[in-house]
Amino acid sequence: FSLVPCSMDIARLAVNKAARAARFVAETTNLNEGTIGKLDASPVTVADFAVQALICHFITQAFPNDPIIAEEDADELRKNKDLRERVLQAVRVVEPSATGEQVCDWIDRGTERGYSDRFWTLDPIDGTKGFLRREQYAICLALVESGTPTVGAMACPNLTLNLESDSNDCPKGTLFWAHRGAGAWQMLLTEDDISDENQTYLKATRLQLKDNHNNTDELRFCESVEAAHSNHSLSNCIASALNISRPPIRLDSQAKYGVIARGDADIYLRLPHFCTSSSKAKENIYRENIWDHGAGYVLVLEAGGVVTDMEGHPLDFSLGAKLLNNKGVVASSGPILH
Structure with missing residues (x-):
């Protein structure tokens, strides 16, 4: 090395x-x-x-x-x-x-x-x-x-x-x-x-992560403690759709990226709250600050995981202090799961 x-x-x-x-x-x-x-x-x-x-x-x-x-x-x-x-x-x-x-x-x-x-x-x-x-x-x-x-x-x-x-x-x-x-x-x-x-x-x-997830029952979500920081209801719907039964690991901070990178959890979801009553709902989606994701992003990628936004786009750190081109964040332990 x-x-x-x-x-x-x-x-x-x-x-x-x-x-x-x-x-x-x-x-x-x-x-x-x-x-x-x-x-x-x-x-x-x-x-x-x-x-x-x-x-x-x-x-x-x-x-x-x-x-x-x-x-x-x-x-x-x-x-x-x-x-x-x-x-x-x-x-x-x-x-x-x-x-x-x-x-x-x-x-x-x-x-x-x-x-x-x-x-x-x-x-x-x-x-x-x-x-x-x-x-x-x-x-x-x-x-x-x-x-x-x-x-x-x-x-x-x-x-x-x-x-x-x-x-x-x-x-x-x-x-x-x-x-x-x-x-x-x-x-x-x-x-x-x-x-x-x-x-x-x-x-x-x-x-070094192993992207081997044949049994979704063993998967674990990781998400924010604060419900204001991520849409817990949407996360629960996704877990149900994937037949994930284990309770989520809830942690504050980018410690969640560390937990994903070392394999303690498999999926980190930071999903925005959608404003369904507004005609400009898309524009009202919260955009993440780059300092909330920069270190964790490279940590998960180098461990073998994947980090994108909720639409599968790479995170774009080229627009100043905000991830203006991205909606939410999804990190996982590998491309097969992602």
Whole structure:
């Protein structure tokens, strides 16, 4: 196995380090303190800001000219000193010399919204509601080149290495990464130094799916916990049509892509809610943000799975911050099933 390019190394190191800040927030604070609401009613936490600041900083150090399309901006932090100090405290777990002004500047490196032939996309805390419930969330980073994600790295601090071992006795934390043409991998999320590639790959497991689904009774769906994020009723209809009887696995965040990539589940459906009363129903379908799918997309593909929209079209990351050409997302463990 040949060593993957530098972009992959930076992505893996960035999400691994940033996970320390997220865990610090989860372990040391009342998670509802310092949480604000956005216009779309989704919450933003201290951890969102801290993780975005750190990852944008790491990317800028390595690739100063690369644009970053990330979820947050620092407007609220510049106005709210108390919130800024909370974020700074979390950032300093990883970067002890950081200042409040630097943190705001690092966060705003992620406010690009236009398309470039090479750019990064970041969801600092994907599954913020899961984070607030102390359940599943993910730190998700992807490199997009010529409209296609080529590198993906994802830290899932509360996810065990397989769902069957998801108990209090098993260590929590999974680090996923993938590079187009170089495979998909997972290892235990750790605070140890993972800068030595050779040692890192010795500790990691390559994810390789088997597209063998003769018995639909054994198939499992994976979908969002929040019904607002996906059409659970439509998912249930599809499961019934396929004679799938096992209950769905419901997780917050792109951890669902990781669960598909390693074979814990077979199908991930993120289906839009249709507005049947509108004459412009097609135009009213929700379009996904690219940061909600970039890292998971390349992870499932490199594990041998398939990811398209609900009409079978490839996901198009060439239109800025939204998947404007796609309706919903369907990920599966292989082309036969898909």
